[in-house]
Amino acid sequence: MPSSVVAQEIRSLRERLDNWNYQYYVLDQPTVPDAEYDRAMRRLVELETSHPELLRKDSPSQRVGAAPLDRFRQVTHEVPMLSLDNAFDEQDMQDFYRRLRDRLGGQQVEVEFACEPKLDGIAVSLIYRDGVLERAATRGDGTTGEDITHNVRTIPSVPLRLRGSAYPGVLEVRGEIYMPRSGFEQLNARARELGEKSFVNPRNAAAGSLRQLDAKITARRPLEMCCYGVGLVADGELPGQHASVLDCLQRWGLRINSESRVVRGIEACDDYYRDLAARRDTLPYDIDGIVFKVNDLSLQRELGFVSRAPRWAIARKFPAQEEMTRLLDVEFQVGRTGAITPVARLEPVFVGGVTVSNATLHNSDEIERLGVRIGDTVIVRRAGDVIPQVVSVVADQRPADARRIEFPGSCPVCGSPVERADTEAVVRCMGGLVCQAQQKAAIRHFASRRAMDIEGLGDKLVEQLVDEGLVHNVAELYRLTKAQLLGLERMGEKSADKLLAALEKSRHTTLPRFIYALGIREVGEATALALARHFGNWENLAAATEEQLLGVSDVGPVVADHLRQFFDSPSSMAVVTELRAAGVSWADLVVAQDLPLAGETWVVTGKLEQLGRDDARAHLQALGAKVAGSVSAKTTCVVAGPGAGSKLGKARELEIPVIDEEAFLSLLAGHGQTL
Ligand code: IVH
Numbered sequence: 001m002p003s004s005v006v007a008q009e010i011r012s013l014r015e016r017l018d019n020w021n022y023q024y025y026v027l028d029q030p031t032v033p034d035a036e037y038d039r040a041m042r043r044l045v046e047l048e049t050s051h052p053e054l055l056r057k058d059s060p061s062q063r064v065g066a067a068p069l070d071r072f073r074q075v076t077h078e079v080p081m082l083s084l085d086n087a088f089d090e091q092d093m094q095d096f097y098r099r100l101r102d103r104l105g106g107q108q109v110e111v112e113f114a115c116e117p118k119l120d121g122i123a124v125s126l127i128y129r130d131g132v133l134e135r136a137a138t139r140g141d142g143t144t145g146e147d148i149t150h151n152v153r154t155i156p157s158v159p160l161r162l163r164g165s166a167y168p169g170v171l172e173v174r175g176e177i178y179m180p181r182s183g184f185e186q187l188n189a190r191a192r193e194l195g196e197k198s199f200v201n202p203r204n205a206a207a208g209s210l211r212q213l214d215a216k217i218t219a220r221r222p223l224e225m226c227c228y229g230v231g232l233v234a235d236g237e238l239p240g241q242h243a244s245v246l247d248c249l250q251r252w253g254l255r256i257n258s259e260s261r262v263v264r265g266i267e268a269c270d271d272y273y274r275d276l277a278a279r280r281d282t283l284p285y286d287i288d289g290i291v292f293k294v295n296d297l298s299l300q301r302e303l304g305f306v307s308r309a310p311r312w313a314i315a316r317k318f319p320a321q322e323e324m325t326r327l328l329d330v331e332f333q334v335g336r337t338g339a340i341t342p343v344a345r346l347e348p349v350f351v352g353g354v355t356v357s358n359a360t361l362h363n364s365d366e367i368e369r370l371g372v373r374i375g376d377t378v379i380v381r382r383a384g385d386v387i388p389q390v391v392s393v394v395a396d397q398r399p400a401d402a403r404r405i406e407f408p409g410s411c412p413v414c415g416s417p418v419e420r421a422d423t424e425a426v427v428r429c430m431g432g433l434v435c436q437a438q439q440k441a442a443i444r445h446f447a448s449r450r451a452m453d454i455e456g457l458g459d460k461l462v463e464q465l466v467d468e469g470l471v472h473n474v475a476e477l478y479r480l481t482k483a484q485l486l487g488l489e490r491m492g493e494k495s496a497d498k499l500l501a502a503l504e505k506s507r508h509t510t511l512p513r514f515i516y517a518l519g520i521r522e523v524g525e526a527t528a529l530a531l532a533r534h535f536g537n538w539e540n541l542a543a544a545t546e547e548q549l550l551g552v553s554d555v556g557p558v559v560a561d562h563l564r565q566f567f568d569s570p571s572s573m574a575v576v577t578e579l580r581a582a583g584v585s586w587a588d589l590v591v592a593q594d595l596p597l598a599g600e601t602w603v604v605t606g607k608l609e610q611l612g613r614d615d616a617r618a619h620l621q622a623l624g625a626k627v628a629g630s631v632s633a634k635t636t637c638v639v640a641g642p643g644a645g646s647k648l649g650k651a652r653e654l655e656i657p658v659i660d661e662e663a664f665l666s667l668l669a670g671h672g673q674t675l
Pocket of ligand 1: 082083084116117118119120121122123124139175176228229291310313315
């Protein structure tokens with residue numbers, strides 16, 4: 001092939017790949033199937049390998065450089081990277097606004113602000129010269145940072161070359177590199193599987209990923225960049241408003257935050273703060289506050305800086321998600337399956353918006369990993385609705401009388417022996433249903449909304465029923481009489497009638513709910529559904545051999561073993577017989593092998609506009625597919641909507657088919673699913 005033809009093809013491949021990346025990472029709108037993207041990338045690499053003279057640093061194929069560095073080079077920020085003053089409440093915001101208006105003298109109109117989430121990541125500066133990424137550096141002390149170009153080049157949302165041509169000759173872009181929560185969870189899950197050290201939070205994971213000398217490691221980490229401003233600008237002009245500058249950055253291929261808004265006046269800033277604070281836990285990334293910036297750049301210049309922070313901006317912080325407190329004691333709770341969980345009793349501390357006095361310590365391995373002792377000062381994290389966790393120990397504050405945490409040698413509730421299986425981190429009470437803690441937990445689970453849904457049978461009542469010896473197992477619930485209930489403390493006639501009615505109603509259930517309600521180890525809702533679909537009725541399920549159980553898409557050797565143990569246990573099966581004798585019943589199911597997507601595993605990710613993810617899942621399950629939460633080699637197909645992140649990346653990596661919502665809807669229609 002003549003080299004001009006090759007050069008032309010290379011140019012066109014690069015342009016197409018850059019466009020697709022832009023649509024995917026910056027606009028959040030994937031346009032081409034992954035297979036198409038991969039084909040173009042393979043072709044580009046092939047041509048560049050056979051024509052090395054045509055290779056360029058800004059080619060989309062050149063994200064991972066060759067040899068690891070031996071150290072980070074220091075760089076100087078020509079325009080210093082400043083920090084922000086903080087506000088903690090509305091009063092601080094009012095004070096900020098008053099200072100601002102006083103300085104601006106006499107201007108009575110409300111000031112316009114650009115409002116942006118304050119991403120909790122690592123501040124980074126990118127320098128583009130003639131549109132090509134030349135250098136990426138950390139903030140460091142604001143004047144001197146570290147050169148991390150080799151690592152930043154591996155981040156797909158950082159363009160190696162800017163789009164269009166209207167950008168300044170020298171453009172320094174500033175922003176935050178962070179790890180989305182889903183990527184963080186996956187990274188930690190993998191680290192734990194491999195017995196490696198996990199990261200404390202997404203911010204630490206992002207920092208650790210950028211601090212690698214070998215860019216190949218960074219390339220495997222799910223990092224993203226979001227831009228929030230500019231530094232040095234030469235040979236060109238930018239618009240006069242902050243928000244318009246961000247729009248330019250987006251046009252040039254850089255990612256900006258889709259939650260950014262321009263508002264007028266400080267009250268509108270408070271509204272924005274409240275709205276985002278309420279949605280904080282639903283965002284795919286951690287934020288620790290909101291940044292408010294005077295939108296007009298000439299006003300920014302007029303206001304200037306005090307020491308290391310601008311007068312024209314402020315960060316309103318959210319309540320912290322991590323705080324320090326003292327570990328007062330450790331108690332041991334016994335769960336449904338006998339698992340004994342150490343629970344930290346803490347000196348009450350306000351964290352993540354609530355007062356926390358308990359946190360989970362998971363298991364003995366976790367206690368060992370943390371190296372924590374009673375009396376230690378610890379860091380507690382509470383993010384969203386996740387149960388509070390002890391994430392680390394402040395080593396230099398250990399008191400002389402700190403005590404080691406001793407795991408109990410017998411069950412703290414029933415005194416039965418405890419055991420730790422070789423393969424598990426968990427210590428279990430071997431008392432089974434003799435143990436009152438396990439009885440209570442089993443009944444709570446049986447009654448829960450997604451199991452038998454027995455309204456009115458709350459934790460307190462379960463506690464009373466077991467403590468009074470009225471109920472020892474779930475079947476005995478259906479033998480309760482009104483007289484027995486009325487004998488309980490604080491139980492009125494009305495509540496007793498209500499509970500009996502709820503029990504009556506719960507007798508008519510479905511097979512998947514019934515299986516799930518039994519609380520067999522490792523059998524969650526999805527597995528219960530798969531089992532019900534596969535076997536169609538209880539008799540076939542209970543009679544299934546280990547091998548037959550392994551034929552169910554959701555069932556591996558561990559689950560099959562737990563199931564067989566349950567079916568082989570005379571006491572467990574006696575409870576099932578008793579439940580059925582008490583009138584618990586359900587309709588049998590169409591066996592899954594006959595369903596069109598039987599044996600397939602699907603993943604749904606990103607935002608689905610018409611259907612919603614829960615509905616999408618329900619439709620897939622109705623067609624016999626298993627719906628998984630993460631992509632693996634076993635995944636049959638991924639349904640990806642806008643905003644899909646690491647799952648989509650993983651699917652691409654594994655060459656798993658990906659379809660958009662439209663294709664998915666027509667597939668459902670093709671199988672007669674009405675929406
Ligand atoms: S503006 C002069 N905007 O917060 C203004 N900063 O203490 C400099 N940050 O180190 C920063 N999100 O890493 C700005 N939307 C945002 C931000 C943001 C996160 C970080 C940034 C900086 C720190 C300020």
